[in-house]
Amino acid sequence: MLNDLNVKVGPQFYRYSEGAIDSIPELLQEHAASRILIMHGGISWEKAKPFLTKVMNLDKEIIYEQYNGECSYNEGYRIAEIIKKNNVDFVIGVGGGKLSDVVLYASHLTNTQFGLIPTLASNCAPWAPLSVMYKDNGLAEGKSEHVKRQAAFLVTDPALVIDSPVNYFIAGIADTLAKWYESDLILEQEKFRDEPFPQMARFAARMCKEKVLKESEKAIKDMKAQNISDEFIHISEIIFAIAGLVGGLGDKYARNTAAHAIHDAISAYLPEVHDYLHGEKVAYGIFYQLALEKKWATIDELIPFYESLHLPKSLTEMGVYPMSESTLKNIIQLINSKKKVHLLPVQINKETLTTALIDLENYINK
Numbered sequence: 001m002l003n004d005l006n007v008k009v010g011p012q013f014y015r016y017s018e019g020a021i022d023s024i025p026e027l028l029q030e031h032a033a034s035r036i037l038i039m040h041g042g043i044s045w046e047k048a049k050p051f052l053t054k055v056m057n058l059d060k061e062i063i064y065e066q067y068n069g070e071c072s073y074n075e076g077y078r079i080a081e082i083i084k085k086n087n088v089d090f091v092i093g094v095g096g097g098k099l100s101d102v103v104l105y106a107s108h109l110t111n112t113q114f115g116l117i118p119t120l121a122s123n124c125a126p127w128a129p130l131s132v133m134y135k136d137n138g139l140a141e142g143k144s145e146h147v148k149r150q151a152a153f154l155v156t157d158p159a160l161v162i163d164s165p166v167n168y169f170i171a172g173i174a175d176t177l178a179k180w181y182e183s184d185l186i187l188e189q190e191k192f193r194d195e196p197f198p199q200m201a202r203f204a205a206r207m208c209k210e211k212v213l214k215e216s217e218k219a220i221k222d223m224k225a226q227n228i229s230d231e232f233i234h235i236s237e238i239i240f241a242i243a244g245l246v247g248g249l250g251d252k253y254a255r256n257t258a259a260h261a262i263h264d265a266i267s268a269y270l271p272e273v274h275d276y277l278h279g280e281k282v283a284y285g286i287f288y289q290l291a292l293e294k295k296w297a298t299i300d301e302l303i304p305f306y307e308s309l310h311l312p313k314s315l316t317e318m319g320v321y322p323m324s325e326s327t328l329k330n331i332i333q334l335i336n337s338k339k340k341v342h343l344l345p346v347q348i349n350k351e352t353l354t355t356a357l358i359d360l361e362n363y364i365n366k
Contacts, residue, residue: 094117158233183254259282268315
């Protein structure tokens with residue numbers, strides 16, 4: 001029996017379909033929202049506004065505020081001050097993953113209800129009960145967990161999501177693929193095989209892997225053609241919803257391990273990778289984790305998929321390897337400090353973590 005499992009299923013209400021955003025006024029009424037703050041991005045906001053006509057025309061006080069582009073503690077505090085100063089009782093976040101995360105964090109600080117309208121499918125941030133935190137300069141700074149808080153709604157329209165950058169969609173595909181490889185060794189252990197919620201998490205993670213490998217290339221092709229196909233719907237929905245269920249149902253045993261840990265480490269110590277999207281760095285992280293587990297055959301199986309989506313397979317391909325010995329030590333030390341990495345049933349120490357990094361570079365570059 002697991003006594004330390006925090007199950008966070010997801011938003012109170014979810015809908016992803018044509019015209020779904022028109023249901024938000026009714027949802028706001030259900031939550032007695034009267035003073036609303038709409039946090040938004042830049043380009044994504046211009047694309048989203050035509051879908052929000054019914055929301056923007058509500059007979060309620062609505063404040064509009066553009067966020068600064070980073071999910072940082074400072075930005076969270078800034079938004080929290082806006083909420084408190086204007087007696088806001090409901091926040092709506094319209095944008096991508098970082099915006100979703102900073103809205104979650106600011107709503108946590110002020111104990112305010114919030115809903116999310118993703119404008120792209122690049123990660124599971126709109127669903128997951130945590131905020132990935134960055135410094136104001138974009139370098140990684142950890143995360144803030146909120147298992148006791150959830151969105152009042154996650155609602156969006158595929159016609160809005162499909163009109164977003166394809167590279168973000170591909171990054172979301174990679175981030176979603178990681179859900180299986182990061183939880184596989186943990187959840188296959190005997191102690192989890194009769195545990196209902198971890199096994200539900202494992203089922204969701206397997207769906208992430210199988211759907212991504214089967215339907216992603218068609219979904220990307222359809223996105224480029226602006227064709228809202230079944231494959232595009234399936235993959236985008238899996239990216240921001242089903243992927244979030246993995247960690248929501250399995251908690252720390254299914255959330256993320258080495259692939260995300262090395263994402264955090266290179267994001268913290270290698271400013272040169274800042275131009276790579278979260279999911280692109282996690283894609284490399286999947287290969288790093290498989291190298292740590294010595295699953296070279298699995299890497300071989302994934303290489304054609306990676307190459308078809310132009311995902312990075314090594315730090316060399318990202319232009320940051322070789323690196324100085326001090327930088328390598330800092331990266332390894334940060335990975336080793338993550339408790340989640342030590343949940344893997346393999347030997348984890350500075351030596352094995354370093355060996356995996358070097359061995360992967362040699363393997364990919366041979």
